[in-house]
Structures are given as C-alpha cells and as structure tokens.
Amino acid sequence: MRHPFEYEIIYSSRKTIAIQVTRDGRVLVRSPRQCSRSYIDNFVSNNENWVLKHLASVKELEEQKKSAASSHPPLSSKDRSRYIEIARDIFTRKTEYYARIIGVSYGRISIREQKTRWGSCSSKGNLNFNWRLILAPEEVLDYVVVHELAHRREMNHSKAFYAIVESVLPDYRKARRWLRDNGQLLWEKV
Template sequence: MGQHILPGDPPIDLTLRRSGRARRISLRVSGLDGKVTLTLPHGVPEREALAFAAEKQAWLRRQLDKRPDQQAIGMGEALPLQGVMHRIALGTGRRIVAKDGILHVPGPEATLAPRLQAWLKAQARDRLAAASDYYAAKLGHPYTRLTLRDTRSRWGSCSSAGGLMYSWRLIMAPAPVLDYVAAHEVAHLAEMNHSPAFWATVDRLYPGYEPHRRWLRENGTTLHSYRFGD
C-alpha cells in the first residue's frame, strides 16, 4: 500500500500492508532490519490504521530502541565466530584464516564483506552437517537434505519430508547453541510438534539444552546486526 511517516523525534517510516487474512490492525518491527510494518484488514480505512500506530508510538519506539545497532563489516571491525569475537585484519595468500582471535581476510577491502560471508556460510554448513549427522545417528532417523538460509523468524526448521534448514548465522553463536539448534531440528524427524514427547527427545539428544535455548532467545537478534551488504 505504500510508505507513510509517523511524526516524532525521529520520525518513523511505516510500511502499510493490507491482508485478507488479518482480523485486526497490527504493528511489527523486524528483528533483522528494523522495518516497521503496519498491517490492516480489508475494509479498514488507512486513517484508522495510522491512528492506531500513533497510539502505539511509545511502545513502537521502545521496540526500536531495543534493537542492536547495525554493524558494518570492514577491516579493523570485529564479529563473533562460534561465540568468540574476532577482529578482521588483512591476510595473505588466498584463504581466510581464523587464528588467535583474528580473521585474516586476503584481497581488496571492497570485496571483503561478500567473501567473508561466503566463508562463514561454508563454515556453518560444515558444522551444521556434522552436528545433524551426529544427532540423526543418535536418534536413528536420517534426514534427506540440509539447506542454509538467512531467515529472520526462525533459526532452523524440519520439513515433513525430512529436510533440515538452518540459518547460516548460527556459526556466529557459541558452539553449544549451534549444537542445540541442530538437536532441536533433528528431534523433529521423530516428533513433528512441540509436545512433551518432543522436548523429551531434545533432552535425550542434547541433555541440558535449556541455557543454550535461552541464550538464543536473549541474544539471537545481535547475530542479525552484522550486515554484509546483502
């Protein structure tokens, strides 16, 4: 439906969207890019939706203030790798090397971000495949395929056909957090729900998972703050 601006200091950009499935006016702040979407059902006037957004302005600004600052990727900057902060420095040769808290990235700085992103995705695929293989063998249920995405609403999923999907940004989380997500999704191969039986399966695959689940709830949005120009 277009863009609108909610006045204030600073003004807030709103994207208005009509939905035939919506039953009420709603506001959503993206955890990935901070985009604010105002959704309204068919038949509801725009002015009514904008008035709703104005009424919710204090709440909206609190949600935006909670978002971590966007962090660009460049020489001298830092980002987490398996939960450990690494400073980005110019490397030699042709390969990216992580050593002693430093990510040595060769090549021109103009292409640093996409090359580092590709490297992180490769690291994520290796780690997630190894973890998924381990937990699938422990469960006795093989999966059919593994894909990586940059999802904003979930860290992983399991399809009814046995396909596993993960966010590649899990490679930036502490290693036990990545392992928990892998165990969680593999458990869905046996239990396609979140019933007590499912959580019992997760606990059998990865005992003591709760602190890692909590870390993701409390810190996961930070992993989305690193922008690679995509």
C-alpha cells in the first residue's frame, strides 16, 4: 500500500497502536510487537488524513519559526486563534483515544493559554489544555491528556492516580520531567 509519506515503525511492549508526527516532520507508528505489517499499514491508511494535516501543521510551524527568526514579535490574534484551532483538533482526538483506554467519560474540552497550568480537569469532567503544548514533543501531550483523564477516576495525585497514568503510559515520568525542565521554552517558541 502506498502512502503519500514515509513512516517508521517502532515495536515495543505497548498494548495499543498509535501514530506520532514529530516536530521535525517524521511519522512514527508505535506498535505492539504482535501487530502484522498489513494491520499497521491499514491503521496508517485509516489515519492518513490526520497525518497529512499534522505534517502540514509542522511545515507551517517551521515556516513561521523561520520568518520569526530570532526575534519574537507578539503573536497576532489571527496566529493565536490558528494555533488554538490546531490544538483543539489534536487534544480532541487524543482525549477521545485515551478516554476509551482508561474507560472514563469527560465533558467539554477548552483550549486556553495559561501561564501556570498545562491542563486541568473540573469535578464535572470538563478539561482545559494549554495550546502551547502543541510545541512540545508528542509524548508530553499524551502525558498531559492521560494525566487529566486519570483525574476522572482519582481527583488527587495519590499512588492510585499515578498507577492509572502508568498503566497507560509506562514512560510517563520522562514526559513529566521534560515538562518540568523545558516547559518554559514553550513560551519562547512563538
């Protein structure tokens, strides 16, 4: 099966198959070891439009970074609303995907720009995400989504809460560390 882009398969002991478009425009398919090549190929075909959309976003972000060069003029409201739309699309998709895995429901998804928070979950199950996360590595976005959805089962940061996060993302500590160490950079990128 031909695809309009190349992709790389990374096999691991994960339970689910997922596609990632990296910030440098590579398409990675993370797959359980037992998945056949034809199953993976079908999965990629079914998600082709999503991948193309994200490749276009990566290209656009790259071009914007180049044109902004090293000086960062304040974001125009038009650019900000475009980033918010891209973020809404990404977070809606990721939330649907991970909510199914965790087995929880959720309310409204809002995209914000908050200096102090990356995400939040209200007692009614409404979720907020910071649009600047789309400038972070993919696994960081996954971590924030899973973190907020885990609050639908545990409204705290107990051992039980982190056990839920870890059952979905065994490597979550790496993403959490990245956010702690590099989160500030996401305010300097655009």
